[in-house]
Amino acid sequence: MNLFEFESIFNELRKLLIEHGLTGSVLIYSYFLIGSVSVTLFLFITIFVTRQVFIGVVKSAKTKSDWQQALYEFRVFRAFALIFGAYIIYNAVPYVFIDFKNWFFYALIFSKIYVVLATMFAINAFLNALVSIMETSRKYADKPIRSYKQVAKIIIYIFGFVLILSIILNQSLLYIFGGFGAVTAVFILVFRDPILGFVASVQMSAIDLVRVGDWITVEKYGADGEVTEINLTTIKVRNWDKTVTIVPSYAIVSESFKNWRAMEESEGRRIKRHINIKISSIKFCDDDLISRLQSIDFLKDYLKETQLQIEQFNAEHTVNPNNLVNGRHMTNIGTFRVYAEKYLESNPSINTDLTFMVRQLQATENGLPIEIYVFSKEKGLKKFEEVAADIFDHLLAAVPYFDLEIFQSPSGSDMRGFVGRGND
Template sequence: MIIDFQTLFTQLRTLLTENGFAGSGLKYAYLSIGLLCLVLFLFVTLFITRQIFIGVINKIIIKRKPQWQSALLEFRVFRAFALIFVAYILYSVIPYLFIDFKKAHFYALIFAKIYVVLAVMFAVNAFLNALVSIMESTRKYADKPIRSYKQVAKIVFYIVGFVLILSIILNESPLYIFGGFGAVTAVFILVFRDPILGFVASVQMSAIDLVRVGDWITVEKYGADGEVTEINLTTIKVRNWDKTVTIVPSYAIVSESFKNWRAMEESEGRRIKRHINIKISSIKFCDDELIQRLQSIDFLKDYLKETQQEIERYNAEHTVNPGNLVNGRHMTNIGTFRVYAEKYLESNPYINTNLTFMVRQLQATENGLPVEIYVFSKEKGLKKFEEVAADIFDHLLAAVPYFDLEIFQNPSGSDMRQLIQRS
């Protein structure tokens, strides 16, 4: 022993006897003074370890900021191991403190043993968290599934801790408890299949932070698209945007595909990814008349001037025959429209230009040439986001005819009737 508690309590009993205590008075005085001394001793011990010893260590760590020591500080590993020392003191004192009270001694010893197990579990849990944090910060383990190994280790350790506590309460060997588990495992799994799957899923969701209350998730298989309002052992309640409620099994979140929009909501923007189909037959080179008209558009003034000068210089250097627009370099109405769309979007105060920002052409199809807008809106709320996207495409759709372009549209019944009437 680090401290000889037997000698200390023997001296206490001797002191009380010398001062006239005897019989039941001696027993209760011995217990009362012993408890008071134990509480004071634990208080002083915690004060010394937490406020002085651990405080000094924390100041050194904060000053130097080494990675591994910072992780130990972040997950309170030193505080956790200090509890083991307190548990050791408690377990060592009880046999001498309750020596005159057999029944109280029995229950107090059970409590002390359970506290020791819980203190060790708490310390190991903190150490595992710190260890994983340290390993993930290193290049060697950065891309390894360290958290999965930590989860398995914790589950095994918790099971062992639970068995130890159960064996202490039942006063049986841990091996006996483990043997009993083996006999009922098959029936237990069959009867409590959903709660077990839900419990495992809950542990995984909590450990890797998959879903929180308030998250916007989409689970297509179950028709869920809305906000998580409640997370239980076996189910997750989702209030959809149409005000209906969908119940999703907890294990479906970890075993099947789903979409969590939290990362988008915490980011600097929400993606707008939509396209306009341009009628291919309306695409052409820009002639002088079209260029002259487009120069009245503020967003294109500088672009047209600089690009026209560059094209004329190139064509002159390469002695291009100006009789055919196919020769040499020339601007096209579709390319000029794409530049206009970029300039317009850059001027839009609701667009975050620090994120991915582009106006691009996709593969031409039987429905025309798609010109896609791929930008991020600063507004992430559903209503405001849709308003920003609608305003952008309202403007661009209205601007298309100014470039002698046409929007592709499948012919309707009225189009066919007009065609027949003209013929």
């Protein structure tokens, strides 16, 4: 419906009223009343019919796509129907209020504002539907789509507010935007978090720092769990204890955090733990200890081959056998380390294709650390901890068989026993 048709309809209405003998103020108010009621009824009918047409097309489809369902769920059709209503009001106002010059000015302002609000509402509904579709897509499921939606909405709201302000003040957009230059500092201060969050979201998306579904650890904020939502200003993390931590988006790009995604995508999860051996228990292996260790299946071949190599070396170098310090001899700590390696090699839950070693660390006041540095095939938290616990359960129980002792700081009962023996 164009402007000419509106003009023709209202001209015909006035002629009809005049033909029925209406004149003066009766004509004016009758024309206004009938015109207002007619436009209002036509407005509601148009909105209703427009909605039903769009909804009917969706419902009649045999196979409903995600797009159709999202547009229906977020009432996009209703939003765009309001735009038709806004068009009707804007074009009808000049003819309805033709006899009321004072009212006409305010009615025209109201109609323009309604057009702006209806358009903003329609764009907002379409953005909600678009984001809903993108979040269900594998391609965009791990992207911070909500952040971009929020930025788009802020821009729309700001532009809409400025446009409404220019309508009310009857000034151009350039004039209004020019006035905002004086409050730019205040604007930046008020929207500091959204601005920083938007920049952070762009950086996270560009270099793929964080995705929805990632396991991240941010110690400063006590976050350790799965990312469930990435917004413009915040990242929601559901911790493993089922609590929820909110982390500022800009903290991810400005501070230290740990993302476990690379581990989950790899072929194993690292086990890096150590056992502290009491240094005073470390010694050379004598014949009695070697004899006892030969009953351990993992060490049979190793002891036989190593013992032969040692005897050949000592014989070639005419080593004095009366002192074990002379020449080469096995130690209980070295034999235990070999045993740990062979035990881990036989464990089906350990990925031997990745970094695999049992090593000594720098001795400390807490003893000599023997570190297990291997990768578990099980990467889930529960299964991983079970694998690690089984390994150390076994190794801790095996330590005494090598005449070794595990270092442990004295407890209160140990100190009381020591004092008691001293008094005796």
